[in-house]
Amino acid sequence: MTVTITHKEVTLDQPIARGKESVTKVTLRKPKAGELRGLSLSDLLNLDVNAISTLLPRISTPMITKDEVLTMDPADLVQIGGEISNFLVPKKLQMDSQSESDSQASLSA
Incomplete structure (x- = not known):
C-alpha cells in the first residue's frame, strides 16, 4: 500500500523576515495541474x-x-x-527509488 503525500512542511535554515515577524516553516501543498500552467515540468525537476x-x-x-x-x-x-520535485514524481518511480536506496543501504551495512 502506498500513501500519497499531499502536504510537506519545510523548516527553513534562514527564516524569511516579514516586518517584526519571521517565517520559519513553510507548508507545501502538492500542486494541481492548473497551478503548473505556464511552467515547464523539466524546469521544476531541474530546480530552476x-x-x-x-x-x-x-x-x-x-x-x-x-x-x-x-x-x-x-x-x-x-x-x-x-520537495516540489517529489510531488511531481509518479508513485511507481518513488517506490523504485526507495527500494533501490534500501538495497544499497543493506549492501553497505
Missing part, C-alpha cells in the same frame, strides 16, 4: 529558480511571494525545490 519562484506562491502556506523566493537562502531554495 524562475520556475520555483512562480509556483511557490501558488502552493505555500504561509504564501511566500516571488520576491521572497528570490531573496531566499540557497539551501532553503534547494530544500523546497526538492
Whole structure:
C-alpha cells in the first residue's frame, strides 16, 4: 500500500523576515495541474529558480511571494525545490527509488 503525500512542511535554515515577524516553516501543498500552467515540468525537476519562484506562491502556506523566493537562502531554495520535485514524481518511480536506496543501504551495512 502506498500513501500519497499531499502536504510537506519545510523548516527553513534562514527564516524569511516579514516586518517584526519571521517565517520559519513553510507548508507545501502538492500542486494541481492548473497551478503548473505556464511552467515547464523539466524546469521544476531541474530546480530552476524562475520556475520555483512562480509556483511557490501558488502552493505555500504561509504564501511566500516571488520576491521572497528570490531573496531566499540557497539551501532553503534547494530544500523546497526538492520537495516540489517529489510531488511531481509518479508513485511507481518513488517506490523504485526507495527500494533501490534500501538495497544499497543493506549492501553497505
